Amino acid sequence: MKKQTKLLSLIAFALILLIGACYPISQEFVSDFDSVYTEKSEPDFDFANPAIRTFYLADTVMVLTDPNVSDTNLEVDFDQILARVRTNMNQAGYTEISNINQATQADYLVLVSVNRADNYFNTWWGGWGGWGGWGGWGWGGCCFFPPVVTTSNIRTGSIIVELLDGKRLAQRNQNIPEVWYGVGSGLFQGNNTNLNNRTLRAIDQMFIQSPYLKR
Template sequence: MSVRFFRILAVVLLGITAASCQKEPSASGLNNDNLVYTAYDEGTDFASFDTYFLPDSILLIGSADKAEYWKDADAQQIIATVADNLDACNYMRVTDKAEAQLGLQLSYVRRVTYYVGYNYPYWWGYYPYYWGPGYWGDWLGWYYPYPVYYGYQTGSLLIEMVNLDGSTEAGNKQLPIVWSCFLGGLLTSDDELNLQRTLDAIDQAFIQSPYLAQ
C-alpha cells in the first residue's frame, strides 16, 4: 500500500497498518493546508486498463432519509477535474458502464463520520443509498485488496476506483477497490475557496499516484 500526504505541517498525522485504527487528523490547525491520502493495490497492473466510467453526480453522505446527489455546476467541475486527470493518465472515458474496465465513485461526507475497516470493509453498508455493486452489474459485494482502517469526517471527498473486470479467482463475484483517495481539510467559510481547494486536492491525489499513469 502506498500512502503519502500533501502539505501537512511538518508532522506525520496519519499512519496506516493492517492492525491499527486511525481517524482523520483534526483539520482545526490546517486552515491553509489540505490532507490528501491515497492507497492502492500493489498487485494491480493499471497499465492493463484502458477505459473508465464516471457518473455525472456525487453522492452526498449525511443524515437524509433518501439518497441525495450533488449535480450542480460545482459538482460538475469536481467530476471534470477527476476526468481530466484520468484522461491525462491515458484512460478513455466511456458512457456505457458495460464497456468500462474501471468504475469511479465520488462521494462527499456532508455531516457525519464513517469508517472503513480491513476486517469489515463494507462501510457503505451504514449508508443504504451508497453506490451498490448492482450499479456496476452482476456483482455481490466489494473488498479492499490492501489493509486499511481509517475514518472520514464532515467535509471529506472520497474517490474510489473499482475494477469492473472483477476478480480472476473462479467464482469470486466481488469487485475489488484498486485505488482510493481521501481529501480532507477542504472546508472554510468561503465556498469559492472550498471548491478551489477541492480541485487542487484532486490534482494532488493524481500527482502522488504516478502508478496510475499509462
C-alpha cells in the same frame, strides 16, 4: 474490511484536525489543514497493465453525510468535481466511455463521493480558587466563580475518488473490487469559491501522488 480501512482513514484525518486546533501552531489559513491520502486497495492489482486504458465515470456524486447528523448542503459544485476527475483521468492517458450501456466494457469504474462531519467538543474555564486566609478569617478557599462549559464544533469535509475493476461489472451478485482510492480532507470553512478550489486541488493531488496510474 476495505470500507473499514477507509473509515479509519477519515477518522484519523478528523482527529488530526481536532488535535491541531488545540495547540498554537503556525498555520494561518484554513487550507493549511488540508490533507490528501491515496492507497492501493488491491496490492496485487497490475496497474501497469497496458490493456487498462478506458474508464466510465458515474455521473452522480454520492453524498455520504447522514442528514440526521449534519446538513447535506455541502456547498460544493458537483459538476466541477466530476469534470476535474474526468480531466485527471484523461491526462493520465485513459479514454472515457460515456455511454452507460457500454459501462461494462470499461477497465475502470470511477466513483466520486463527498462527506461532511460535525465534530463537537466541550471546553470549560473557571472552577475552584483558594487563598490562605484573609483578615484573620482563615478562609481555606472557595469557588470564586462557577465553571463555564462551552460547546464548539469543528466542521470537516472529505472528497473520495474510487477506482473499481470494471471488468468485473458483468459478474452479477458479486462485489466489484475497489483497486484504488483517494481521500481529500480538511476543515469545511470558507465561502463557496474557496471550498470548490480546495476540493479541486485535492483531486489533482490524488493523481499527482499516484504516478502508477499513468499510462
